[in-house]
Amino acid sequence: MEKFERKLTQFFHRIVMTTQEVFMDSYISQSISNAYSSPPLYRPYVKPHDFVQKNLYSLIPGNLWEAATGEKVKIDQIITQNAISVLSANQEDPRRYVNMAKDRQNCRKLQDDLQFGTDKFRNIVLNSLIPYLGELYCDPSANFVVQKLLDYATREQKISFLNAFKKDPLEIANHPCGSRVMQKFIECADTDLVDELYVFLSSSILDLCQSLHGNRIVQQFIDILPNRVPEIIKCIMPYTISLVADNCGCRVVQHLFQPFDQNKLAPLISEVIKAAPQLTANQYGNYVIQNIIDDGNEEQVAELIKSYKGYYYSFSIHKFASNVIERCIRRANQAQREFIFADIIGVEENYNYDRIYSLITDKFGNYVIQRILEFGSDSRINAIYDVVDKNYDELQDVGYAKHVITKLKALGFE
Structure with missing residues (x-):
């Protein structure tokens, strides 16, 4: 590290000695602007030594660094040094990562740092954000960071995600951003954790079926928790006709036809056939009718044709x-x-x-x-x-x- 900083200092002194001060100001200003998507209106003059102390040498174009020192800068060096700077700042401000995650531009940088950073760095970010998950799930920018974190979270950390869901699961499931996070959790978490989430949402399954975003959660439950499907069918049975004719509800009913034996869906199919003429002319219901024709047994199809x-x-x-x-x-x-x-x-x-x-x-x-x-x-x-x-x-x-x-x-x- 000392050798790296020494070469960096020599590099800046060489620039100062061989170029005019105006050019130097322009170069530094441009370098900083390229590193930050939304620069302030005023940037003070930064001395070469300040760059070394603040670990901002990652702002130097790689080709210039190679020309000056004869060495190539590796991507892991840049990421590590940036991570050190951010970690130091984070110790001063516990909400630094929260603010970064909520910022449209900084959240993208944070996602990149998580993808290319070390496990230690990811754990620091995870542990910093977990206390604030409730306010991050439904944030238009932060939800992407949370989804990225779920790719690297341990089981214990995923339990913390689950506990945050439990505080208001229905609102999160119905929210356009929160629903994405919940879907990602269902994809990444162990089956027992998904089942625990289902239990908290089970009393609201019907509402979720008719929700623009929540219906996707129910479809995931159908895929991942086949033992819960009879409960889901029993829950929606009294409202089958209205669900089949609904933009979102019909997707849930259709999804039941894909992985399951139609004999197990017989009670549900019978309810649909009773209202077949009405549903056949419906812009959504006709798709469920087509599913019955394609996948139903001979008796069900015969009853439908007669109707x-x-x-x-x-x-x-x-x-x-x-x-x-x-x-x-x-x-x-x-x-x-x-x-x-x-x-x-x-x-x-x-x-x-x-x-x-x-x-x-x-x-x-x-x-x-x-x-x-x-x-x-x-x-x-x-x-x-x-x-x-x-x-x-x-x-x-x-x-x-x-x-x-x-x-x-x-x-x-x-």
């Missing part, structure tokens, strides 16, 4: 419901498809040609017609062809109808 009787045509030209009808056609067996097609365009020798024309020219209905061409009987395919052939000059100028015409040509119709 749409009388709705198939109107749903075929509906923005959200048309997707469900397409999936029903793909999942159904041949007898069920005949039931669906009859409800949409009628039965053989009594087809509703007006409906066929409307579906062909509709931006949603044309996809349902294409599914009829894909899975329907020859009689139904011929009925669709007759409508196209009769109105060909008109339909070839309609963008949506072109999809149907192309499909017919692929089947060999001219």
Whole structure:
């Protein structure tokens, strides 16, 4: 260290002797400005010896230092010296790290120091911030520092994080910044600590399901605590319909379909099927219905298909419901498809040609017609062809109808 400081002093004296004072002032001012994102309006002249004493030689460009001394400065030297300076200041002001974490620019520097610093340095920062976690969780800048700390925290330190959550878990889970910290904790902590957090939030699961940020917490509980899933289902069961039709709630219900056997979700699915027509036309509920069609058992799908009787045509030209009808056609067996097609365009020798024309020219209905061409009987395919052939000059100028015409040509119709 003494050799390093001696070379540093020689370097500054060489600059003073070979350049004008004006250039020296400009150089130092520029160096300090580059090191601090928000410099004060006034910077006093700093003597070379002051740089040595205050360990600020990391402000010197590496190429100039190498030219003057013939040695390269290593990144760990710079970080270590900066850390020493900050640690000394922190001993004078216990809230120094808190203030740095809350500052938009300094919080980024602190994150970098944590990433490239030593374990000893990280522990000092952790122990300095832990008493103030309650005010850091929901801070727009400090929450990123806290998330970074969780990557390096020990189990004992994570328990301190958990204790800070317990003071107001619902507010933190619903907060845009606090929710990120809680999600990070759930990712990093041991399962027993996550379960302890769940216990504190269990009475508010329904509120979290409908929260823009809290619903992500519930989804993580579903992934990490499978033994708690029956409790979650029991909690949301009386409110299934409102949750499925909710922007946030539908995400939680959908998430249940991914890792679990549908037989375990049978009570929940039964509640959804009871309100299937209502939910199918809902901008959020239709996604849950599609999950049931894709992953439900044969009995559940059959019950769902029957529940749409009388709705198939109107749903075929509906923005959200048309997707469900397409999936029903793909999942159904041949007898069920005949039931669906009859409800949409009628039965053989009594087809509703007006409906066929409307579906062909509709931006949603044309996809349902294409599914009829894909899975329907020859009689139904011929009925669709007759409508196209009769109105060909008109339909070839309609963008949506072109999809149907192309499909017919692929089947060999001219």
